Amino acid sequence: MTAAASSGKPSPALRLAMAGTALILCGGVAAFFYAAQRGAKPRPGQSSAQDVAIAITERTCEPAQITVPAGKTSFIVTNRSQRALEWEILDGVIVVEERENIVPGQSRRLTAQLHPGEYAMTCGLLSAPRGRLIVKASNDAAAPKLALMDFIGPVAEYRVYLIGQSDALAAALEQLRGAAEARDIDAVAQRAAEASAAFARLQPALTDDELKAGPIADLKLALANAAGSRSEADLATFVKSPASLQDKAKALADALAARTVLPDAMLGGAVRAAAGLVKPSEASASQVAGIRKIVELLQPLVTRLDAPLAAKTAADLGTVERGPDSAGASAALAGDLTAMRAKLTLDASGKTP
Amino acid sequence: MLVPFLIMLREGIEAALIVGIIASYLARTGRSEWLPALWVGAVLACGASLAVGAGLDIVSGELPQRAQELFEACVGLIAVALLTSMVFWMRKAARSIKGELHAGIDAALSGERQGLALVGLAFLAVAREGLESVFFLLAVLQQSSGWEAPAGAALGLAGAVVVGFAIHAMGMKLNLRVFFRWTGIFILFVAAGLVANAVRALHEAGLWNGLQQIAYDIGALLPVDGPLGSVLSGFFGYQERATLGEVLAYLAFLVPTLAFFLATGRPEPKLSGARP
Numbered sequence: 001m002t003a004a005a006s007s008g009k010p011s012p013a014l015r016l017a018m019a020g021t022a023l024i025l026c027g028g029v030a031a032f033f034y035a036a037q038r039g040a041k042p043r044p045g046q047s048s049a050q051d052v053a054i055a056i057t058e059r060t061c062e063p064a065q066i067t068v069p070a071g072k073t074s075f076i077v078t079n080r081s082q083r084a085l086e087w088e089i090l091d092g093v094i095v096v097e098e099r100e101n102i103v104p105g106q107s108r109r110l111t112a113q114l115h116p117g118e119y120a121m122t123c124g125l126l127s128a129p130r131g132r133l134i135v136k137a138s139n140d141a142a143a144p145k146l147a148l149m150d151f152i153g154p155v156a157e158y159r160v161y162l163i164g165q166s167d168a169l170a171a172a173l174e175q176l177r178g179a180a181e182a183r184d185i186d187a188v189a190q191r192a193a194e195a196s197a198a199f200a201r202l203q204p205a206l207t208d209d210e211l212k213a214g215p216i217a218d219l220k221l222a223l224a225n226a227a228g229s230r231s232e233a234d235l236a237t238f239v240k241s242p243a244s245l246q247d248k249a250k251a252l253a254d255a256l257a258a259r260t261v262l263p264d265a266m267l268g269g270a271v272r273a274a275a276g277l278v279k280p281s282e283a284s285a286s287q288v289a290g291i292r293k294i295v296e297l298l299q300p301l302v303t304r305l306d307a308p309l310a311a312k313t314a315a316d317l318g319t320v321e322r323g324p325d326s327a328g329a330s331a332a333l334a335g336d337l338t339a340m341r342a343k344l345t346l347d348a349s350g351k352t353p
Numbered sequence: 354m355l356v357p358f359l360i361m362l363r364e365g366i367e368a369a370l371i372v373g374i375i376a377s378y379l380a381r382t383g384r385s386e387w388l389p390a391l392w393v394g395a396v397l398a399c400g401a402s403l404a405v406g407a408g409l410d411i412v413s414g415e416l417p418q419r420a421q422e423l424f425e426a427c428v429g430l431i432a433v434a435l436l437t438s439m440v441f442w443m444r445k446a447a448r449s450i451k452g453e454l455h456a457g458i459d460a461a462l463s464g465e466r467q468g469l470a471l472v473g474l475a476f477l478a479v480a481r482e483g484l485e486s487v488f489f490l491l492a493v494l495q496q497s498s499g500w501e502a503p504a505g506a507a508l509g510l511a512g513a514v515v516v517g518f519a520i521h522a523m524g525m526k527l528n529l530r531v532f533f534r535w536t537g538i539f540i541l542f543v544a545a546g547l548v549a550n551a552v553r554a555l556h557e558a559g560l561w562n563g564l565q566q567i568a569y570d571i572g573a574l575l576p577v578d579g580p581l582g583s584v585l586s587g588f589f590g591y592q593e594r595a596t597l598g599e600v601l602a603y604l605a606f607l608v609p610t611l612a613f614f615l616a617t618g619r620p621e622p623k624l625s626g627a628r629p
Contacts, residue, residue: 021396022396028399028401039494103492
């Protein structure tokens with residue numbers, strides 16, 4: 001029946017497994033005791049001046065505030081209480097690193113790669129007041145490099161955003177078709193404005209070629225004309241073709257669904273959109289919304305590379321959103337976005353410069 | 354000495370409990386021939402944990418905590434799925450025996466696949482606690498000047514093994530119907546603890562950060578590193594302080610499964626009396 005099923009004597013397969021297990025167990029025990037006696041001796045190169053010593057009791061950290069340079073830091077955490085304790089580095093609610101089950105009187109090493117910022121550390125029991133761990137950006141430490149892995153989150157989120165906007169575009173065009181069939185000119189203009197806004201928000205994801213000629217360029221032009229105009233003649237020509245607009249929007253949605261827009265491309269689109277910002281209008285508000293989405297997605301990454309640039313971009317974006325006369329502000333924003341793009345473009349080694 | 358003892362007892366019980374439950378279950382469903390494979394799986398996990406733990410200690414000197422937490426969460430969820438399915442198999446079996454006791458309940462119920470899955474689970478359950486325990490034991494051994502702390506840890510480990518065999522022995526002694534009914538309820542509570550701790554492990558692995566408000570904190574009343582707290586933690590995943598997400602996950606698992614188990618697991622009424 002089964003490998004282990006023969007009554008009485010174990011089957012050959014099981015016996016083999018038993019022998020192998022015994023062998024692995026012996027090897028494991030030997031390795032364990034080797035590691036134990038090896039670790040008992042002080043290791044050269046293991047304890048360096050870089051080590052940060054922290055003593056914890058049930059309710060305190062000693063010191064309660066620590067400042068370390070960004071990069072790799074080794075903490076030696078010693079439990080000076082009478083209870084088993086754990087030690088955690090927290091970023092908000094996120095556990096950055098932790099060590100559990102530290103026995104009274106003993107220490108454990110924790111090596112963490114920390115980005116600049118302010119963190120909390122647990123001190124003894126989790127209900128005790130937290131200590132502060134400040135990580136300073138340092139010039140000595142090489143600036144952190146980002147790789148494709150770091151882009152996965154923002155890229156996936158941007159894809160979801162694009163799908164949402166193409167859905168909004170499709171919904172507006174569907175309603176537009178209904179309004180056109182009912183010959184309701186005001187409603188057509190209204191829906192066209194909505195469709196145009198959705199298009200403006202996803203426009204940074206499109207390529208220059210797509211915007212220059214072809215179905216997507218036609219769609220953009222038709223939407224802009226319809227949304228901007230309220231004359232019956234304009235609308236009459238527009239109303240003739242809602243179905244073909246829907247086909248074009250469908251092609252656009254399919255193209256976007258299959259597209260991976262990396263930060264480099266996102267920011268290229270955002271720069272183009274920022275440069276094209278004209279007088280404040282409903283359309284430009286949507287374009288700015290499309291830029292804001294990209295900035296928000298990439299802000300955490302840029303903060304890690306260049307915190308002042310991230311802050312300046314956020315400030316300039318705010319100015320563009322507020323200011324009625326935003327020509328200078330949008331130029332400044334375009335400059336920020338270009339700088340961000342340079343930071344986030346991967347070089348031949350697959351890392352940021 | 355007490356602290357290392359309790360830590361190892363807790364970690365050990367977490368593993369021994371699952372192995373003990375699986376052993377009783379295999380024996381009581383007439384599949385004792387799987388038991389040697391089960392022991393092999395458990396011992397293999399010990400050997401593998403020792404080897405991997407020692408290797409990691411020599412290479413980097415540190416436990417990759419996030420990876421360990423992710424591993425714990427995954428194994429915890431696999432264990433929940435298998436334990437829960439076991440509970441409901443038992444319920445089915447309990448209904449089919451109608452008060453009579455016979456060991457070979459239903460050969461059709463016992464597939465080879467399930468046997469393999471259970472042996473695999475025993476391996477994973479031991480490995481899940483094993484790696485972390487090896488790092489703990491290494492730290493204790495390397496830093497202790499006296500014999501008390503290592504002895505305490507060793508005794509804790511031995512205690513956990515005793516608990517595992519005690520569960521197995523108890524499962525063998527119980528009346529079969531009682532076994533299926535009360536063990537089922539017991540296992541559902543164990544599984545609910547595994548669910549809550551999987552949520553915690555996912556948080557510590559950096560993957561789940563929602564619902565982190567503290568739901569309760571009774572550390573002053575029943576500290577998790579005290580004797581009773583450690584044992585409860587080993588068996589039922591007790592935590593002295595839990596987040597809202599953990600509590601919700603615990604209840605979301607326990608309430609429906611327990612209700613379903615109690616509602617349908619009742620012995621069938623005697624048909625002969627009610628309807629001639």
